Amino acid sequence: MSNNQVKCKTRVAKHGEVFTHEREVNAMLDLVKHETERIESRFLEPACGSGNFLVEILRRKLEVVKKRYKKSQMDYERNAVIAVSSIYGIDLLEDNVRECRCRLYEVFDEQYSKLFKERCREACRQSVLYILDHNIIQGDALTFKRVDKKNEPIIFSEWSPVNSVMIKRRDYSFEILHNTQFGSDAGLFSDLGEEVFIPDPVKEYPVTHFLRLAEHER
Numbered sequence: 001m002s003n004n005q006v007k008c009k010t011r012v013a014k015h016g017e018v019f020t021h022e023r024e025v026n027a028m029l030d031l032v033k034h035e036t037e038r039i040e041s042r043f044l045e046p047a048c049g050s051g052n053f054l055v056e057i058l059r060r061k062l063e064v065v066k067k068r069y070k071k072s073q074m075d076y077e078r079n080a081v082i083a084v085s086s087i088y089g090i091d092l093l094e095d096n097v098r099e100c101r102c103r104l105y106e107v108f109d110e111q112y113s114k115l116f117k118e119r120c121r122e123a124c125r126q127s128v129l130y131i132l133d134h135n136i137i138q139g140d141a142l143t144f145k146r147v148d149k150k151n152e153p154i155i156f157s158e159w160s161p162v163n164s165v166m167i168k169r170r171d172y173s174f175e176i177l178h179n180t181q182f183g184s185d186a187g188l189f190s191d192l193g194e195e196v197f198i199p200d201p202v203k204e205y206p207v208t209h210f211l212r213l214a215e216h217e218r
Contacts, residue, residue, distance in 0.1 A: 022056075028053075036061065037064050039065060043087055044089070044156075046089075046090050047090065047091060048136065049096050049100070051089065051103045054087050054104060058087055058108070061086070062108065065080050073119060077112075078164070081127055081159075081213075084128050085167075088136070092139070094138055094148065105129060108128050112125075123214075126213075134157045141154075155174065156172055156177070161210075165210055165211075166208065167208055168207050168208075170204050171202050172199060177199065
């Protein structure tokens with residue numbers, strides 16, 4: 001992880017872009033250590049930059065996946081895919097989005113390759129790349145719009161495990177998710193067991209094997 005806090009002064013002035021040092025990233029994530037080590041817990045960074053926070057979160061999650069499932073390739077692959085699918089990011093700048101996706105993929109692939117070597121499956125890698133393409137978005141978290149696709153809303157996919165190998169994908173409007181969570185009394189999440197309001201998805205997909213997720217676009 002780079003120790004540079006800025007790429008250039010122009011980007012700082014225009015976009016307020018400043019990166020967080022690895023030391024501070026780890027100190028902040030240690031405050032929610034339990035959540036960073038839950039494979040399925042979801043994290044969204046609305047100004048993710050090149051991914052300093054998200055990369056460390058994924059690294060922690062994958063360490064848990066390795067400890068629990070390294071003896072079974074199928075179990076490892078499924079849970080690694082779930083870990084990747086729990087990571088979401090938004091950034092204004094195209095190069096940051098590309099770099100964030102690349103770094104997250106490299107964290108996954110480095111561990112995967114070390115564990116399973118020539119037994120690694122291209123289908124698993126493609127599922128991870130497909131998820132990252134949908135979870136790390138070039139957009140503006142304040143306007144809820146994509147930057148790379150003018151006037152299109154930011155849509156995030158929820159990837160929910162169904163059984164030992166299947167995944168259910170539902171797409172949701174980021175604006176509606178945000179307004180539901182922060183703009184009403186009935187939030188999306190509850191720690192107290194009370195009923196919560198869950199918005200309708202803008203699109204649902206058939207339950208799919210986790211190694212065939214990329215086939216949605218075919």
